[in-house]
Amino acid sequence: MELIFKIAWRNILRHRGKSxxxxxxxxxxxxxxxxxxGVISGMDSxxxxxxxxxxxxxxxxxxxxxxxxxxxxxxxGKSVETITNYKDIKPLLEQQDYIExxxxxxxNGAMVIxxxxxxxxxxxxLGVDFKEYKEFFKDNITPVEGTLLGDAEQxxxxxxxxxxxxxxxxxxxxxxxxxxxxxxxxxxxxxxxxNSLIVKENPVFMGxxxxxxxxxxxxxxxxxxxxxxxxxxxxxFAIMDIESYRRALGYFSSADTKIDISDxxxxxxxxxxxxxxxxxxxxxxxxxxxxxxxxxxxxxKLSTTEGVDLESGTYNLIFIKLKSGISMEHGVSRLNEAFxxxxxxxxxxxxxxxxxxxxxxxxxxxxxxxxGALFFFVMMLFVVAIIIIVNTLTMATLERVTEIGMMRAVGxxxxxxxxxxxxxTAMLSGLFGGFGIIVGVVVVKLIPxxxxxxxxxxxxxxYGGDKFFPILSFVDIFVVIMQLFAVTVITxxxxxxxxxxxxPLDAISRD
Amino acid sequence: xxxIEIKGLKKDYPLGKTTVNAVRGVDLNIEEGEFISIIGPxxxxxxxxxxxxxxxxxxxxxxxxxxxxxxxxxxxxxxxDLRLHKIGFIFQTFNLIPVLDVIENxxxxxxxxxxxxxxxxxxxxxxxxxxxxxxxxATHRPAELSGGQRQRVxxxxxxxxxxxxxxxxxxxxxxxxxxxxxxxxxxxxxxxIENTTFIFSTHDEHVLKxxxxxxxxxxxxxxxG
Ligand SMILES: Nc1ncnc2c1ncn2[C@@H]1O[C@H](COP(=O)(O)OP(=O)(O)OP(=O)(O)O)[C@@H](O)[C@H]1O
Ligand SMILES: [Mg+2]
Numbered sequence: 001m002e003l004i005f006k007i008a009w010r011n012i013l014r015h016r017g018k019s020x021x022x023x024x025x026x027x028x029x030x031x032x033x034x035x036x037x038g039v040i041s042g043m044d045s046x047x048x049x050x051x052x053x054x055x056x057x058x059x060x061x062x063x064x065x066x067x068x069x070x071x072x073x074x075x076x077g078k079s080v081e082t083i084t085n086y087k088d089i090k091p092l093l094e095q096q097d098y099i100e101x102x103x104x105x106x107x108n109g110a111m112v113i114x115x116x117x118x119x120x121x122x123x124x125x126l127g128v129d130f131k132e133y134k135e136f137f138k139d140n141i142t143p144v145e146g147t148l149l150g151d152a153e154q155x156x157x158x159x160x161x162x163x164x165x166x167x168x169x170x171x172x173x174x175x176x177x178x179x180x181x182x183x184x185x186x187x188x189x190x191x192x193x194x195n196s197l198i199v200k201e202n203p204v205f206m207g208x209x210x211x212x213x214x215x216x217x218x219x220x221x222x223x224x225x226x227x228x229x230x231x232x233x234x235x236x237f238a239i240m241d242i243e244s245y246r247r248a249l250g251y252f253s254s255a256d257t258k259i260d261i262s263d264x265x266x267x268x269x270x271x272x273x274x275x276x277x278x279x280x281x282x283x284x285x286x287x288x289x290x291x292x293x294x295x296x297x298x299x300x301k302l303s304t305t306e307g308v309d310l311e312s313g314t315y316n317l318i319f320i321k322l323k324s325g326i327s328m329e330h331g332v333s334r335l336n337e338a339f340x341x342x343x344x345x346x347x348x349x350x351x352x353x354x355x356x357x358x359x360x361x362x363x364x365x366x367x368x369x370x371x372g373a374l375f376f377f378v379m380m381l382f383v384v385a386i387i388i389i390v391n392t393l394t395m396a397t398l399e400r401v402t403e404i405g406m407m408r409a410v411g412x413x414x415x416x417x418x419x420x421x422x423x424x425t426a427m428l429s430g431l432f433g434g435f436g437i438i439v440g441v442v443v444v445k446l447i448p449x450x451x452x453x454x455x456x457x458x459x460x461x462x463y464g465g466d467k468f469f470p471i472l473s474f475v476d477i478f479v480v481i482m483q484l485f486a487v488t489v490i491t492x493x494x495x496x497x498x499x500x501x502x503x504p505l506d507a508i509s510r511d
Numbered sequence: 512x513x514x515i516e517i518k519g520l521k522k523d524y525p526l527g528k529t530t531v532n533a534v535r536g537v538d539l540n541i542e543e544g545e546f547i548s549i550i551g552p553x554x555x556x557x558x559x560x561x562x563x564x565x566x567x568x569x570x571x572x573x574x575x576x577x578x579x580x581x582x583x584x585x586x587x588x589x590x591x592d593l594r595l596h597k598i599g600f601i602f603q604t605f606n607l608i609p610v611l612d613v614i615e616n617x618x619x620x621x622x623x624x625x626x627x628x629x630x631x632x633x634x635x636x637x638x639x640x641x642x643x644x645x646x647x648x649a650t651h652r653p654a655e656l657s658g659g660q661r662q663r664v665x666x667x668x669x670x671x672x673x674x675x676x677x678x679x680x681x682x683x684x685x686x687x688x689x690x691x692x693x694x695x696x697x698x699x700x701x702x703x704i705e706n707t708t709f710i711f712s713t714h715d716e717h718v719l720k721x722x723x724x725x726x727x728x729x730x731x732x733x734x735x736g
Pocket of ligand 2: 557558559680
């Protein structure tokens with residue numbers, strides 16, 4: 001063994017130039033693979049942390065009518081199915097000892113009606129009881145302008161990104177109700193058109209729901225907000241109090257259920273029942289010129305849902321946070337088991353639990369997809385390395401025919417000859433590839449000490465949040481090692497075949 | 512005792528549509544400790560005969576026994592081990608491993624044998640290097656040696672395993688006559704010290720005086736010896 005490695009090593013040194021070229025490719029391949037995997041794993045875990053803690057929780061409970069688990073960004077116009085029996089589900093959730101917290105929400109797309117001449121805008125709405133939202137997601141959002149919603153307060157928290165997007169489609173710039181135009185916060189486009197800027201405080205929404213009962217609803221902007229991280233993703237969402245949301249989507253609101261009425265009657269009684277909910281002075285059924293607004297929260301003072309049993313109304317999703325140490329998969333299977341036992345898993349009005357990864361669709365799989373791409377990129381690099389190594393080794397074999405024949409004549413077995421070539425390649429890939437892995441691991445481990453953070457939305461996507469925190473799992477390193485191993489094996493096959501075909505007689509050059 | 516017994520050995524080489532009868536029926540017995548020279552004109556079959564005896568080429572017909580064992584029926588693995596343990600080679604072109612220095616080249620077959628400890632191997636290799644007069648060059652690589660010095664390394668390597676037979680196909684053909692004579696003297700000396708059987712081929716009449724027996728070969732037949 002020692003002899004094989006000695007000869008192999010000296011042959012590497014003898015063909016130093018070629019060895020270095022091969023070495024550099026193997027080194028770079030392993031380094032890129034290791035660091036790349038680290039960055040992507042970091043992104044993955046960053047995304048997970050930010051999504052779980054900032055937007056979706058570990059698990060999402062969705063209506064079993066939902067065909068696909070992916071409910072986060074459905075195609076505009078395709079609405080998320082409703083959950084109408086939260087009152088039945090809630091006690092069951094409270095019995096599950098692995099659940100830390102729960103948050104029922106409404107989630108759907110909405111059209112923002114343009115009251116000027118012009119195109120409408122679109123936004124995703126997240127309807128919540130904001131008090132519960134704060135308990136669930138802590139300080140995930142901060143106001144850029146205006147304030148957050150108070151307990152039981154009705155209104156809208158528009159994300160800065162959604163505001164920019166709405167300006168682009170509608171040419172209307174939204175500011176908080178009763179607030180001032182903050183010129184510093186204007187988007188580039190809006191700045192240029194400052195003189196002709198249309199500023200509004202109370203957008204009118206029309207929710208996209210499958211029933212035809214959605215209403216136009218005017219909601220005051222309470223604040224312009226920013227999510228702590230990943231505004232590129234979450235910025236599409238405006239947070240709305242759940243009752244206004246239900247109005248916009250034409251769902252059963254909690255106020256509806258107070259008076260026990262049928263669905264048809266509800267449609268007819270719309271205006272009366274609004275009074276019953278908000279009290280006569282807080283709500284005005286408008287008659288506002290050409291635009292036919294069903295509900296307007298803004299004419300007088302802002303409304304409140306104080307004293308309303310919000311949980312009796314309609315939701316779309318329930319976000320679940322698990323206690324630490326409980327895996328998502330475990331949580332999902334336990335929950336679905338519980339739903340099934342409680343006869344809550346049927347098609348109507350059943351529900352099912354899915355992991356946030358499934359719920360987030362492509363966002364949940366992003367890391368896996370990028371990792372796959374990286375794997376193939378590095379594989380291509382290694383293919384180049386393989387071609388060069390095979391070439392070099394085969395050349396070396398042909399140059400060394402007499403030498404190898406002599407070794408065989410002197411008593412070296414075929415396995416010894418193969419060993420030399422395997423040793424040579426293994427040393428190259430082990431040494432340079434191993435070095436690449438080590439440097440990669442060091443780089444990945446050092447990066448967190450530099451405490452790199454970013455406000456840039458695109459960079460945040462790469463970091464999986466506001467902090468650059470690559471991590472490496474053993475699996476990642478194992479994959480690189482297996483790649484190197486594959487390179488070694490594939491590379492030596494042909495040269496070994498040639499070399500073991502050399503017979504002792506080749507030691508004697510007779511021409 | 513006969514260390515080599517050859518009976519009716521024939522070796523044919525296919526050459527295009529015809530066959531070349533390189534060896535056409537050789538009977539030859541060689542005793543242990545002999546110092547034999549095989550001589551004959553070019554193309555007479557000297558190399559072919561040595562290669563068959565050395566188990567690096569196969570016989571077409573006949574029987575060849577080396578140390579009592581019939582080699583014509585052995586497989587590659589058995590022949591390899593036989594070469595390692597019983598036979599030493601000295602090549603015309605001083606075939607050495609370029610990346611190993613003198614002492615490592617001499618140690619090479621011993622390391623393949625895996626029978627001795629490292630220090631035993633080193634001791635034995637050093638002894639032979641001293642005997643062939645290369646003590647000062649022990650750590651030189653082949654490229655740093657003259658032809659004569661390389662052939663001395665080859666002799667040391669051929670002898671280091673204590674083989675029964677050493678085969679040398681025109682060991683002095685690539686050397687000047689003075690160096691050639693030194694090499695043959697060295698071989699003769701080693702033959703005396705180690706009592707190893709030496710078989711070497713040549714077509715140089717001058718070197719015959721070193722041999723204690725001369726086998727003359729012509730057109731694949733033994734003429735004399
Ligand atoms: N591989 C081969 N294929 C075809 N013919 C061969 C082969 N090897 C040897 N021969 C032929 O066999 C005959 C004997 O060759 P060999 O090399 O044994 O002669 P030699 O006595 O060693 O000659 P020299 O003194 O020139 O080395 C020659 O006619 C040669 O051409
Ligand atoms: Mg010859």
